[in-house]
Amino acid sequence: MLGSAFKKLLPDAIYISSKDYDLRDRNQVNEMYATHKPEYVIHLASRVGGVLANMQNLGDFYFDNIMMNTNVLDAAKEHKVKKVLSCLSTCVYPDKVSYPLTENQIHNGPPHSSNYTYAYTKRMIDIQSRAYREQFGCNFISMSPNNLFGEHDNFDLEDSHVIPAMIRKIYEAKQAGEDVTMWGDGAPLREFTYIDDICSISLFLLEVYDDPEPINVGTTGERTIKEIAEKIASYFNFEGNIVWDIYKPKGQHRKPSDNSKLLELGWKEENYTDFDKALQKTCKWFEDNYPNIRGVK
Ligand SMILES: NC(=O)c1ccc[n+]([C@@H]2O[C@H](COP(=O)([O-])OP(=O)(O)OC[C@H]3O[C@@H](n4cnc5c(N)ncnc54)[C@H](OP(=O)(O)O)[C@@H]3O)[C@@H](O)[C@H]2O)c1
Numbered sequence: 505m506l507g508s509a510f511k512k513l514l515p516d517a518i519y520i521s522s523k524d525y526d527l528r529d530r531n532q533v534n535e536m537y538a539t540h541k542p543e544y545v546i547h548l549a550s551r552v553g554g555v556l557a558n559m560q561n562l563g564d565f566y567f568d569n570i571m572m573n574t575n576v577l578d579a580a581k582e583h584k585v586k587k588v589l590s591c592l593s594t595c596v597y598p599d600k601v602s603y604p605l606t607e608n609q610i611h612n613g614p615p616h617s618s619n620y621t622y623a624y625t626k627r628m629i630d631i632q633s634r635a636y637r638e639q640f641g642c643n644f645i646s647m648s649p650n651n652l653f654g655e656h657d658n659f660d661l662e663d664s665h666v667i668p669a670m671i672r673k674i675y676e677a678k679q680a681g682e683d684v685t686m687w688g689d690g691a692p693l694r695e696f697t698y699i700d701d702i703c704s705i706s707l708f709l710l711e712v713y714d715d716p717e718p719i720n721v722g723t724t725g726e727r728t729i730k731e732i733a734e735k736i737a738s739y740f741n742f743e744g745n746i747v748w749d750i751y752k753p754k755g756q757h758r759k760p761s762d763n764s765k766l767l768e769l770g771w772k773e774e775n776y777t778d779f780d781k782a783l784q785k786t787c788k789w790f791e792d793n794y795p796n797i798r799g800v801k
Contacts, residue, residue: 506548508656509699528571537583547576547590557663558619566621573629581642592648592718594761595619596626604762607717616756634716645713650722650761654699655789660799671790674736683745687752690730697722698782712769720761723776739787
């Protein structure tokens with residue numbers, strides 16, 4: 505998803521997907537660097553998923569992510585890449601933590617049990633980046649977005665994040681003339697950032713940020729899952745009922761993040777896309793492209 509957004513902003517960059525190279529395989533990663541000789545790398549590749557996908561695939565999430573991250577960073581050092589920006593996530597923060605999430609708390613306790621292998625592998629990006637900076641002088645930086653959404657997301661109901669799952673469920677319930685059932689009680693609070701904003705922030709960080717500490721990059725301002733479901737329902741003119749299944753997992757209650765470090769660097773709150781506009785663009789994209797959408801077909 506995020507890579508697709510970058511293609512709009514930086515059409516001439518080189519984009520690598522699993523179809524080009526399997527980043528879990530060190531030989532293929534070496535070949536990738538030798539072939540493309542990048543000076544700057546934005547490392548977005550990851551095995552990602554929602555609560556259920558994480559809980560059911562803890563081992564796969566561990567292996568795939570630790571191998572990809574280790575290979576991408578170590579080979580960047582070998583191939584003398586000038587700068588690497590890696591992508592963490594606010595999911596990597598401890599479950600028991602002081603809010604808002606500030607960057608200095610990232611290693612202060614275990615992450616939430618539902619996604620602990622994904623979280624620990626992301627935390628290891630920070631450790632590897634710092635170690636390589638200290639021992640080899642590598643300029644490896646990392647950013648932590650909060651929940652992302654936008655066009656080209658994964659809309660597979662078994663494996664998706666909350667906004668794409670709700671968009672698909674409401675759209676399909678509308679087509680079928682049925683009610684729609686959502687996971688949890690709708691009460692959890694989350695912050696959501698539009699993918700285009702993360703792309704602009706990434707370029708900004710490549711220019712101005714050279715510190716070892718990860719930096720939070722998402723919009724602040726929490727919204728309930730219920731509020732977002734209602735906005736999506738309103739966009740699609742959905743007239744059925746939204747039923748909340750309280751026996752399904754719902755993740756942490758809240759995890760607000762602090763983006764003041766990013767703002768101190770010169771990024772402005774008003775540079776973020778308005779949430780309602782971004783949600784409408786995403787719903788429209790889904791409507792226009794259905795059913796030829798990742799996770800649907
Ligand atoms: N989505 C969110 O809400 C969110 C929030 C915070 C942070 N992030 C982070 O943002 C980054 C991008 O996430 P996204 O939502 O854009 O995920 P995504 O759409 O699933 O993209 C992940 C990318 O990783 C590639 N990949 C996976 N396994 C690979 C492998 N073995 N070898 C090579 N490439 C592989 C995929 O390639 P294929 O397309 O070929 O499979 C895909 O291009 C990730 O690092 C994620 O942790 C995401």
